[in-house]
Every structure is written in C-alpha cells, then in structure tokens.
Amino acid sequence: MTSDIGDLGQDFLQPHQAEQVILQGHRRIDSTFPKDRAHGKFPVLLLSKSLPSGERRDRDWLVWTQSKTALFCLSCRLFRTNALQRSHLCRPDGYSGDNLWKKLYDRVPSHENSTEHYECYVEWRETEARLRAQTSVNALLIEDIATEAEKWRDILTRIRDAILFLGERGSALRGSSHLIGGRNNGNFLSLLELLSRHDPLLRVHLGDVRKSQRLHQRMQVHYLSYDIQNEFIELCSRHVITKILEERAGAKYYTVMVDATPDASHVEQTTFILRFMRLQSDKRAHQVEERFLASVDCHGKTGEVIATLICDTLAEHGIPLIECRGQAYDNGRNMSGECKGAQSRILAKNPYALYAPCAAHTLNLAGVDTAQCCPRAISFFGIVQKCYNIFSSSTQRWEISNEYVANSLHTLSDTRWSARIDVIKPFAANLPGLRQALRKAQGLNLTAESRRDIDGIL
Template sequence: MRRYYQPVPKRTLECGAGTPTGLKKRANVTKKFNPDATTSDLNRHRSIDGYHGETKDKVGGGTSDHSKGRKGLEDFGYQSKSHELSSNHPDIGSAYRICFIASLDCARFLLMQGMAFSGPGQSPTSINKGNLLELIDLYKKRDKEVERAFDMNVVGNIDITSPLIQKGLAKACAQEVTEVIIGEIGDGNFTILIDDSHDMAEKYQMAVFVRFVNKKGKVIERFLGLEYLTEDTPAAFKETLVGLLAQHGLSISKLRGQGYDGASNMRCEFNDMQLLIHNENPYAFYVHCFAHQLESVLITVSRCSSSLIHDFFVSISLIITTTIESCQMMDKSTEKHHQTTLNKLESGEILSEGSNHKEKNLASLGGTRWGSYYTTLGRINMMWDSVLDVLMIVHQHGRQPSRAGGLIQTMESFEFVFILKMMLKLFTITNELSLVLQRKDEGIIQAVGQLTDVKECLQTLRNNGWESLFEDVKSFCATNWIPVPNMDEHIRATGHSRRDGVTLT
C-alpha cells in the first residue's frame, strides 16, 4: 500500500505544504470572518508595499480597483471650476411659470375656436408669426406682468414657443377634455358614430364620436379620438374601436347604439363590423346618421359605380378652383354672365322672373361639401359661356394655362354634357327629400312620405327618361358647337385598352 499512497508527515499538514487542493478549499470555507479584525479608518490600512510581490502587482496594476479609484480621486480634484452647479434666482422660476400659463391660455383659446397655431411659412422671424405667437404678443401688450416675465425669461421663451411645446400643449388640452367627457359619461350607456377618412399622407384612419345623455338630461355628442388603421377589414375596425374604448375606461357592454358615415354605410362597407359588434353586444342597435346629406351619398355611390362620373366630379372641382383663381377672373365671369343674361332677355329666349337672374359669381360654386352640388351644377349649366370664357382667359394669362386648356377640352365633350344633364335631373328629384332629411327628427315623418314619391320618380326616369334626356343633351351640344357621337357606332369600352378590342355601342 505504501507503494501507491505515501503518508503525509504531520508537520507538513500543520504548515500547509503538500496539502491537497480539496483540503485547502475546505479550510478556507470553514474559516470564519472576524469583523473585529477590520478597521474603519482608511489611513490605518496596510500600504501596498506591505503586500507580497504577486499580490502587489495585482493590486497596483493599471486596471485594478485601487488604480481606478486613485485616478478618479485625482480627476475630481482637477475638475474645471467653470462647470460648478449654481441655483437660479427664485424670480426666474416664477417668470417661467407666468410665461407658460400665458402660452397655455392662448393655446386653449385657439383650440376652442378650431384655429391652427401657425400656417405655412410662419415663424417667429416672419411678419405674421402665426396665430399663437401673435396672440401671445397681444397678451403681453395687455398684461405688463406677462410682458416682464417674457423679458426676464428670454432664453426660456424659445422653448415655450417651440413647435414641440406647442404640440405638447395641444395634446395636454386634448387629454384634459377627454377626461371631462369620460367623466360625464361615467358608468352610463352611450352610442358611437364612426367615420373613415384619409389624412394628407393617405393613411387610413377612423374617427370615433360618442353620444350620451348627461346628468341634466341633455343629449351630448363629443369627439372621442382618431385612430390609424393598418388593415381595412371589419375585424381590424372592431379591434381598434374596442382598444380605443378600453383606453378611456369605456366598455363595449355599455354600448347602446352604433352609427356610421352615410356614404360608406350606403355602400354597405360597415355591415360586417355592425354584425361583429352586435354579436358581442345585442343591445348595440344600428342608428341612422342624419348628419350626412343625401346628395353627398348619391355622388359618392355614383363615383364608385362609374369611372366617367368620378372623372366628371374631379373636373368640376378643378373648374371651380381654376375659375376663382383671382378676383379679376371672378369679376370678368360675373360681367360676362350679366351681359349674356341681358341679351337673352332682350331676345325673349328667357323670361324675367326676379330671383332666377340675380347676379351670381363663380365663388359660390366652391361650397360643395354640404349639399350644394345641385346649385353648383345648375350654375355651371346656366353660366356655361361665362365659365368657358374665364377658362380661356386663364389659359392665356393665368399661372396654370395647361390645366385651364385641358378643362376647356373636357367641358366641350359629349360625355361631360351628358353627365351634367343626367345629374341635374337626378338632383332635381332628390333635392327636396335631401333638404327634409337635414331637419333630423323634425322632418322624419315628412321624409318618409316623400320617399315613395322619390322612388317612383327615379324609376320613371330610369324606364322612360332616356329619350327626353338625350334630346336635351343633343340640343345643348348643338347650341354650343359640341360634336355628338353616333350612338350606333362601336366605341372603346371604358377601362380597356384599344389593343384589347373591347367595344360597345
């Protein structure tokens, strides 16, 4: 046995020489820490020179904690005195607060009036600084304390009036208003109104309004939020809506009605979303939106059904914006129309009937958002020569001659005249019903009574109105030197290339 295992002398075990590694570690583990042997005075610690050679090299190395601490101590002693911390005067903080409150008051006023803080090209160095900065300057003139605060806080004024702070003020006001709206709803029931739109970057977004009865028994309708949509699907609409409601502490279980944009609803775009919400909450009944005009719905549906009608209304918008390019052009169009009307009265072509021949100008053609399409198309039809003359003037002397020249060619086409006359006949039938529907609950009974008559008139126009419409179009084209195509001739179908060979009569 001694051949393989040599006994370790007792003296060697006591000195630690030749001790196996396991025994050494166990001895270190079992050794207890003696807190009394330590010292709290750093100056009484052993100097680095008192360590063993190898330990001395490790402790005194450039990357050791000792060396890092020594270097930090030296850097702290040599720091620049110019960067010492200093406290601001108490008046500086008070001045900044006054400036901030004044800016917030001006921002709240502009937001309540629905006005922009600034427009394109407006900055603190321009003549017109923008609504917010100009209003702050007026505030300073009226309140000397505010003026002194802005003068004292010259450096901070740059931050207070910066676009980032302006955006923060608007966001803070929106959050406060939303909290008030949610507080008014409380634990009560509410309905929603949803509309879809696109922003300037063509991003698809959903606007949500809430309608509820407050504690005073009044029906209140408020804007809740605007959310971007990544997908144009019913599931995405519903998920976004539920997320927005949950964000403000509202539950879909309290929903008692759902309404949607009139034109989109007429195209059945929200039918699937209505069903998804109704399946989750059977008390969320559909509520018709009276805020959308019937004419706008008809135009939206017509534009989706035919590319020619879509291009027609695009041309109408361009004609309006081009003809009102300047006040001089408007005056010329009014003068031309007035002279044309006098000539027709003298020749007996039209009869003098007071209100039918009042002075009209092309500026009134611009308001097409709230049901003035009927009036707009009627005035273009009546002021045909005047509109063409103004377009020719713009083509010769305007800033966009090519667009005006293209609009002249578009107007003097059979397709444009045909759609103009057809839409005028359609709006003549539906105009009275559209006006009645705008009275909301007051005229709903009268609207229901007129609905049957309007449907019968539209059906008659569809079945028997072609001949009279075509004769009216041909007569107008002949009067204004517009060529009429042969109805029996094969022409290229819209939306197809000539090489496809798709034709129709």
C-alpha cells in the first residue's frame, strides 16, 4: 500500500514518519492534471529535465497527491526543518491549482538548485538505502531489543526450571548467603552454578552477577533474588490453582475436606482439599480426584469462625457453596457439633452438603480412649517407650540394640494409633535378643536413673 504525502498535515515530520513514508513508497505521477484558477494547463514537461547530453531525466523528487490535488517535493517535505523561505513545494498544502501553473517554470528549477533541496535529497536517498538494507538505527535497535529479549527469556526459563525442580521435591531454595560461589548460598544458587558449567548463557550471566557482587555494584536486574524466587513460586501456584479450579468446574459437584494443625511458628494452618469426580482423558470412565487447594491461617477455634473461614476461602476461589455435596472433618466438637459445629452452620446454608466424619480419626480416637482405660495397656506401652528411650539416648547403646535386635526400635506415635504396630514388631519378633541387649547395656557405665530403668524393663 503506497502512502499519500498529502495526508500528513504536520508542518514538519518526525523521523519515524519520514521513514514510514519511504518504506511504503509514494504515488506515481498522474497522467492527467486539473487546470489552475486561470484555466492554464499543467506543465507536464517540468516533470523531467534536459541534461547537457540531450537526454531527459525524471525529476523523481516531484510527486503528485490526489488528496490535495497538489504538487510536492518529496525529499523536502520529508526532511526540511527550516521554516524560513520555504517553498510551496514542501509545505503541508503543496503547490496546487490555486496558484498559477506557469509559475512552476521558474520555481521548480530554482527549488531544484537550492542548497536546502540538495541536502534533503541526499538525506532522502541515504535514508532509503539504509531502510532497504535493514540497517537503519530503528531496525538495529529493534534487532538488539529482540536479541536481548530472547536472551532474558532463555535465562528466565532456566531459573524457572530450577525453582520447579526444587519445589517439586520440597527442597529449601535459600541459604544463609546470597553470593554466587558462596559456600552456604542454598540449593537454588548452587544448582544454577552446577548448570552453568555446561550452559554458556547461564555461565556468562552468573559471571556478571558475581562480578557485580564482588565490586558491590548493583545490577539493574539479574532475577536471582529471594523476591524473584517467591514471585516464581507464586506464579506457579496460581497456574496450578487455575488448573484445579478448571477441573472442579468441569466436575461441578465436590466435597470439601478441611483440617488444621499448628506449624513451627505456632500458627494454626488450615488445609483445604477438594474431592470430585473427573472424566478421564479417554472419556470412558470417571476417576475420583483429590486436589490441595489452599492453606489458610486460622485464628479461631469456634465452629462459627471455622465455618466463616471455609465459606470465605471457597468464595475467594470462585467455588459456589451451593454446588458442595459433602463435608469431611475430624470429630472435634467445633467441627462435628450438631448445633454450633462448622458442619451444621454450613449445612444450614446448603442442605445438600452432607457431613461425613473422618473414619480414620474416629478409629484413632477410639483406640486412644480404649487404651487409656486399661492399666495393663498403659504399662505395656510405657515399657515400650522407655525401652526406646534407653537405647536411643546413647550411640553405644544403640549399637548394642542393632547387634541383638533385627528390626530398629521406634518411638510411639501420639497422633496415629495404627502407627504403633511398627513399634511393637521388634518386641514381638526379637524379645530374647532385646533381653540380651538390655543385660549387655547393664555392664556399661550408666547413671543411676538409667540403671533403674533397665532393671525395671527387665
């Protein structure tokens, strides 16, 4: 598509506008021209000039614009920046039929021989040559920007893969140092240093970062900081949650499972899990899916607070409560209570969200309460735990236990009753060997308390 120089209304054009006109090209000279205001004919002979050799050469800088029915000097219109003594041929309106065509016999040669026209003509041809060869400043800048963008895209891909590798395995990313080459700079930076041995792009990037750290010069960007690591993890988390929500929306109906436990910072972490039926990829059968949705801080223990937290979390992720068909919690009264429990409050909002208590939790509580009512069970498990304490409190005694007992001893689980079977197996299978280990431990240099415990166990 060719451009029409008459469509540009500015007095002076910007460089990018001039380059755009040159790249698109201009309209060819029409074969017919309108008469001027005195009904004079257009001097077609002026579109070319005679050379001393007798040949005629086109004045390629003269162009006609149909939008304004006027004649222009293309080179001066594009590059003329001096407003003084500016010819009609390089003004926004051009030289039209409102003027007399016969005056062009004097103005065209005079304009052609001017210094300003010569400079604009040379600049036009040089710019055209650069643009055609794709070596203009703008083209070079665009190419440099594209190359730089590709480089950073490749670096970010490697950083993302390293974070995903560590995140999938639950490994810590950070260390006590953030320096490249530091001894305690963490798994993330160490992994990138390992990859850089075989990756030239990453090797150059880490070298630049290390140099800036050594000289205490702040780089504009390097994407290795703690904030960037957290941002990558957050973006990956959003992507996973979006996928989970899409699966849930496809299944429509779901069950919500909620449980809470305090973390190392003594904050009650409430975990949300969605359970739904999803059609398999072959579309032949459905499959039960359980997806971890979120972990939310909970600052209250009452059923009302927990029910509000559940409803707010579902609403935050755009999950309608009315599509919930099941609730699954433990047997705590704040969760399972028929009047003030979380399940009853949610059931009041959605009568289809039936509550199903955790069977494993129920069985665990039954086992704990039953054992606490039996003095012999209390004594039995007390001896088992005391035996483990005796051998695990000393490396020398632990070696003795491994010498006589085939299976390693374990401590009792306070939360999962079914896990205690693994604690009993060494006693059931190696009772004579355990007795010998205790007698050999009696010959060691023991404290009075440890000697009394071993005697009591035997």
